[in-house]
Amino acid sequence: xxxxxxxxxxxxxxxxxxxxxxxxxxxxxxxxxxxxxxxxxxxxxxxxxxxxxxxxxxxxxxxxxxxxxxxxxxxxxxxxxxxxxxxxxxxxxxxxxxxxxxxxxxxxxxxxxx
Amino acid sequence: xxxxxxxxxxxxxxxxxxxxxxxxxxxxxxxxxxxxxxxxxxxxxxxxxxxxxxxxxxxxxxxxxxxxxxxxxxxxxxxxxxxxxxxxxxxxxxxxxxxxxxxxxxxxxxxxxxx
Numbered sequence: 001x002x003x004x005x006x007x008x009x010x011x012x013x014x015x016x017x018x019x020x021x022x023x024x025x026x027x028x029x030x031x032x033x034x035x036x037x038x039x040x041x042x043x044x045x046x047x048x049x050x051x052x053x054x055x056x057x058x059x060x061x062x063x064x065x066x067x068x069x070x071x072x073x074x075x076x077x078x079x080x081x082x083x084x085x086x087x088x089x090x091x092x093x094x095x096x097x098x099x100x101x102x103x104x105x106x107x108x109x110x111x112x113x114x
Numbered sequence: 115x116x117x118x119x120x121x122x123x124x125x126x127x128x129x130x131x132x133x134x135x136x137x138x139x140x141x142x143x144x145x146x147x148x149x150x151x152x153x154x155x156x157x158x159x160x161x162x163x164x165x166x167x168x169x170x171x172x173x174x175x176x177x178x179x180x181x182x183x184x185x186x187x188x189x190x191x192x193x194x195x196x197x198x199x200x201x202x203x204x205x206x207x208x209x210x211x212x213x214x215x216x217x218x219x220x221x222x223x224x225x226x227x228x229x
Contacts (some may be wrong), residue, residue: 004156032215043118043205044157044220051215090156101147101170102218104156 002027004091004105012111013081021076021108023091030096033074035065038088038107047089050074061085081112116140118221120206126227127196135191135224137206146189147218148181149205157205163189196228 003026013019025031032051036044048059055067065076074091088109092102119138127133139146145164149157150173159173165186174181178196183189193200203223209216 034217036220041225043120043222044207046217046219049215049217096215099170100145100162100164101159101173103159106156107154 002031002093002095002099002103004093004103006089006091006105006108008108009106010109010111012113015083015112015114016080019078019081019085019110019112021089021091021110023074023076023105024072025074025091025093026072027093027095029098031072031074032094032096033065033067034092034102035059035063035074035076036090036092036104038090040087044090047076081110083112083114086110086112118206118208118219120204120221120224122224123222124225124227126229129197129228130195131228132192132194133196133226135193135204135206135226137189137191137221139187139189139206139208140210140219142210143208143219144186144211145209145216145218146183147207147209148189148191149207149220150175151203151205151223153202160191160204193226196226198228201226201228 005024034049035047050067058064091105121136148160151157161181162170163183178194180192205223207218207220209218
């Protein structure tokens with residue numbers, strides 16, 4: 001079985017400040033980890049993924065995420081938040097073999113205040 | 115096409131009515147997925163196709179849900195005798211091939227409301 005936990009329903013941050021959205025996972029075998037963003041009434045947009053290699057992954061719109069195997073975490077970060085980053089963020093996992101489908105967390109709403 | 119296309123975007127169905135939701139994946143994408151997203155929750159897996167073969171349907175919640183992809187491109191998710199708990203966004207996604215590391219791209223979703 002595989003699962004994702006996003007412990008914060010909502011994260012509030014002031015514009016220009018750094019942001020972190022937390023994600024921990026559980027999977028047997030090696031994980032493949034993804035972050036997606038969802039704007040109101042829209043589908044999911046891919047931000048970044050970790051497959052193998054460097055633990056720090058850089059993605060779209062200045063976002064990055066750090067894979068930490070010992071802590072089974074894949075936190076999403078951005079050095080300087082923008083009001084336009086306000087959206088719903090989903091972390092997802094699948095293992096490197098077997099089932100093809102992603103398992104998603106429950107989502108974290110990011111609110112960036114001007 | 116440039117992205118995953120879904121239709122209709124919005125559907126209101128009376129309880130007991132049958133609905134069909136269409137997904138047109140990115141051209142050349144072998145893998146196709148259907149997810150259900152209830153309000154305020156993360157997407158939940160429904161079913162997976164590789165070309166025309168339905169390899170995983172473990173997430174379909176009941177036998178009222180049926181999906182097909184007869185020619186390995188366009189897919190249809192059909193819900194028979196809709197019930198209020200079927201109200202959700204149905205997301206279709208595709209990826210270039212079955213390899214596990216490939217990015218899965220999502221459509222805008224079909225918003226189903228059962229009244």
